[in-house]
Amino acid sequence: MELNLSTLITEQRNEATKHIDQMSTGEILSVMNKEDQTVAIAVKRALPQIERSVDIIFETLKNNGRLFYVGAGTSGRLGVLDASECPPTFRTPPEMVQALIAGGEKAIFTAVEGAEDDPVKGATDLKKAGFKQEDVVVGIAASGRTPYVIGALKYARTLGAKTIGLSCNKESELSQVSHEAIEVVVGPEVLTGSTRLKAATAHKMVLNMLTTATMIKFGKVYENLMVDVNASNYKLKERAKRIVTTVTGVTAEEAEKVLYTANHDVKYAIVMIKAGVSLREAKKLLEKHDGFVRQAIEEALK
Known part of the structure; x- marks a missing residue:
């Protein structure tokens, strides 16, 4: 009907x-x-x-x-x-x-x-x-x-x-x-x-x-920040830089430098700075913890 x-x-x-x-x-x-x-x-x-x-x-x-x-x-x-x-x-x-x-x-x-x-x-x-x-x-x-x-x-x-x-x-x-x-x-x-x-x-x-x-x-957010943002244009690259400086306290210049090394991956950059590790180690830590930034940093600082 x-x-x-x-x-x-x-x-x-x-x-x-x-x-x-x-x-x-x-x-x-x-x-x-x-x-x-x-x-x-x-x-x-x-x-x-x-x-x-x-x-x-x-x-x-x-x-x-x-x-x-x-x-x-x-x-x-x-x-x-x-x-x-x-x-x-x-x-x-x-x-x-x-x-x-x-x-x-x-x-x-x-x-x-x-x-x-x-x-x-x-x-x-x-x-x-x-x-x-x-x-x-x-x-x-x-x-x-x-x-x-x-x-x-x-x-x-x-x-x-x-x-x-x-x-x-x-x-x-x-x-x-x-x-x-x-x-x-x-x-x-x-x-x-x-x-x-x-x-x-x-x-x-x-x-x-x-x-x-x-x-x-899925761990794509740290605190309330979009740490998995795809920095594919100027606006998003600037956002990525602000996220890194907000979380780590480094200067914008330092954030930009580390992001360049990390191929503009915010997660890698944050772990590298907060845990004091290389890009390779940051990748390993994040992979081990399914992409969760907090857990990756905590393990590195134990």
């Missing part, structure tokens, strides 16, 4: 904004801001499910699996955004976190009408991407019923792979095909059905948590 979309919370009218077309600019912004403040609270309610999802993703990546995001429209673009930020932020290989969007790359910039309605294409795209049993897929769909996403997750399940569903509706079809369901119920949108608003904000917050928490568990 075809789902009556009007029953979805994300498709219902928001009583607080029924007269938004008659509001002043300030009133429009005020009501939007008030609605946005409810998003973080909705995410908080979903923290137990987000925690279990992080653990699933961490174990998958730890065992050489990969993380795939699958979505359509805004949801797909959010997946692309999060995946594309992982290599520069955490020095991950591009294949570790990937994103598929209904309609392909063109859909990142331009709406591809109807692409989200094909469940077979979702399964086919995931298969073409080389998805395997050892991988994990996060399906992103505010409605929780997007056929493209559902098709991809159903395919993943046939392989015996783990599936995670991220939606903004309770007990959705997406949740039914997911081993872990993250339902961030933000309520009706300011503009009826426009899930690029609160729903998208909620999903961006959750995706931030999934990858950031996972990478912290």
Whole structure:
């Protein structure tokens, strides 16, 4: 039976904004801001499910699996955004976190009408991407019923792979095909059905948590610093230098010198300076401690 979309919370009218077309600019912004403040609270309610999802993703990546995001429209673009930020932020290989969007790359910039309605294409795209049993897929769909996403997750399940569903509706079809369901119920949108608003904000917050928490568990953060940043341009090289000076207390000039020796690898540079060891020894220490800077330094200073 075809789902009556009007029953979805994300498709219902928001009583607080029924007269938004008659509001002043300030009133429009005020009501939007008030609605946005409810998003973080909705995410908080979903923290137990987000925690279990992080653990699933961490174990998958730890065992050489990969993380795939699958979505359509805004949801797909959010997946692309999060995946594309992982290599520069955490020095991950591009294949570790990937994103598929209904309609392909063109859909990142331009709406591809109807692409989200094909469940077979979702399964086919995931298969073409080389998805395997050892991988994990996060399906992103505010409605929780997007056929493209559902098709991809159903395919993943046939392989015996783990599936995670991220939606903004309770007990959705997406949740039914997911081993872990993250339902961030933000309520009706300011503009009826426009899930690029609160729903998208909620999903961006959750995706931030999934990858950031996972990478912290991998030792890619020391204190609250991005010590695995990929210093591939001027801005990131300057950030790498600031991180090294902040952690070690050396001058910017000294930090730059050691970073050059360490091929701009912040972790190596920090261990070299803090532990007083060579690049070769720093590499050995970090390898022994799975990339955790703190443990590498502590052993060297015993």
